[in-house]
Structure formats: C-alpha cells, structure tokens
Amino acid sequence: MTPILRAGAGLVQVLSVWVCLGVPAAAADAPANVDPATTALIERLGLVESATPVRDRPGWRKPERILVLNLAPQLAASLQAAAPGVELLMAKDAAEAAALAKDADAVLGLCSPELLAAGPNIRWIQSYSAGVERCVAIPAMRDRDILLTNMQRVAGPVMAEHVIAMMLAYARGLHFFIPERMAGRWTQEMPPPGQLLTIEGKTVLVVGLGGIGIEVAKRSHALGMRVIATRASGREGPAFVSYVGLPDELHKLAGEADFIVNTAPLTPATTGLFDAKFFAAAKSGAFFVNVGRGKSVVQPDLIAALRSGRLAGAGLDVTDPEPLPADSPLWQMQNVILTPHISAGSELGDELRFAIGIENLRRYVAGEKMLSVVDVARGY
Secondary structure, X not given: OOOOEOOOOHHHHHHHHHHHOOOXXXXXXXXXXXXXXXXXXXXXXXXXXXXXXXXXXXXXXXXXXXEEEOEOHHHHHHHHHHOOOOEEEEEOOHHHHHHHHHHOOEEEOOOOHHHHHHOOOOOEEEOOOOXXXXXXXXXXXXXXXXXXXXXXXXXXXXXXXXXXXXXXXXXXXXXXXXXXXXXXXXXXOOOOOOOOOOOOOOEEEEEOOOHHHHHHHHHHHXXXXXXXXXXXXXXXXXXXXXXXXXXXXXXXHHOOXXXXXXXXXXXXXXXXXXXXXXXXXXXXXXXXXXXXXXXXXXXHHHHHXXXXXXXXXEEEOOOOOOOOOOOOHXXXXXXXXXXXXXXXXXXXHHHHHHHHHHHHHHHHHHOOOOEOEOOOOOOO
C-alpha cells in the first residue's frame, strides 16, 4: 500500500519543536525562501545534499507537470507554493497515476514499471519511504538515468525507539508476562533463560550503520551498552560506537553480541545475509532484531535457530513474506515479538516526510542540490 501524506496545522508546530530541542540554526547560506525550521530539521536528521545542483544533470529542465500520488487534499496549496508555475497532477491510486504519467516530468510517491513505461518524460521520482529496492530494480531507472530521492534518515529516530522497545521487552520478560496477564495468571516464574536481564553492559551489534543504525547505536550507548557495528561504506563511525567492521567481519562480530540488530537496506549483498551459517556464528543465547527487510533473513534458518536455543529470541518488524502466513511457526513462538512492519510509524512521521518532500520539490523546480539522492546502482 502506498502511504498517504497527511499533515496539517501541526507541521509548523512539529518543525518548531526541532528548533526548541537544540537543533542547529539554519545555515547562513541557506536560500532566503527556505523556512529556518526546515533547514534545522535537515541538519538534525543529517540529510545529505547532492554534490552538484540538479540543473547540471543531463536532461534537466524546469518541470511543467508533476504527478503526485495519495496526497491529502488540504496539503495541495503548500505543495503548489513550493512549485510555482508547475501543474500538479493529483492521482488517487496507481492506475490513475499511470493514466496521467504521459504528461509528467516528475513523480512524488510512486515508482513502478507500469508508471515509467507510461511516463517517458519522467526525470525525477521522490519516494515517500526509505526502502527503494523495488524501484532501483526497474531497468528504466538506470537506462534513463532517472533521479531517485527517498526518505532516508527521516524515520531513523522512531525506528530506533522501536528497536530499543523490543530489546527491553525481551530483557524484562514482557513477551512472557503480557500473555500471562491476558490469561488472568499472576505468574512469578521467570521466562527463558530463567531470569530477567539488564541491557546495561551488554553488547549490541548494529548491522548497517546508516541513518537508522546510527540512531539505534546512539540510544543503545545511552543505556550503557557496548556498541559494535558493520558498515559497507567504510570503518568510520561516531564516537559512541566502539568498533566499526566491514561486512566480511559480520560473523566474527556476531560472536561477541548479546543483541543483534539489522537495519541494513535490501541489496543483493544483504539478501539472505542472516542464514544458518550466520546464526551458527552468533553468540549462543543472542536476541535478534530485524527492522531492515524480511528478505535479508533466511526465515527457515531463523526458525531453526530459535527452536534449537541458539537464539534466545527475536524481535521482528519485517518478515518474508508479508503479511506473515497464518501457518508460520513464528506466530506460536513465545520467544518471538512480532510487529506488522510499523516501526517507522509515529505521530510525527507524516509531518516530517511532508516537510522533506516539499523541500525537495522546491529544490528540483529551482534546479538546486537535492536531498537524500539514492545511488541506483548500489540500491540505497
């Protein structure tokens, strides 16, 4: 399902909160027509600008028509203000979008083979989400050198809170005690491994030290955990990460970790990354959390590791497939915490996505440097 961007009067309040919470002031060289709170939000989230203005890309011209999918009607005026002189083509669903695509120069909110086939002039796509593995797999994205931007880092803080919630729920036995309470039982026996745990002093391995991973690492460190991580792009990392390894060190580092958290995007290199060999290399009794992508895990191997006790438990916000089939053993496993791919959800989510989306729209129309450009070849 394609998300609907909904925001309203709360947008100004949300952006103001970021400023009040000590977000850096707007950069001195920010364009005069950019709201200072938006610039502060960009800095707080650590969003990266493209190296060159979009006007320097081959084929760029000021768009005449931009296709917008699933936008709440009350937001149309704000979107139009960011794109003066541009006609906005509003579509309610993918079928309507495909019918309108022939006249579109850019698209907000949808990327599909059908859309690109119907829209030969599309030069830019703004995704409403961070995950873009389906979009980058479309040959036309590479063949036509279509610019793709996404919402990387926007959901990082709230997804990190979801990870911490899962780790604490497991450590404090909530996955065990809540069903007992629902059954009306005052149970004081301890869940496996026979005792409640603290996470202070434990080691957490963050697989994929990107925008989400850094937020997980930051919060884990604040709770007194030792943080280690892997990163495909190099060994650089923030001071609160004790060690940053390369992907070929994953199994070695897994042997040190009490908690393992996957925040990596889905790419050919991360598809099936967590398999029987990985779980065999992991520290016995580790707790595995996945908020990345379900296809990064070989699910039968995960189930086997949970059944054997190699893994003490798992917190899964993503599975393969989704929805999880009714006959999956994961539903019945007491040591598994399941949420239905909602770790990015919060009362601030749509507000923040709209703020970033409208700023990228303004930048594209003006020919400026874009935010959160996806490397289509790498997949993120």
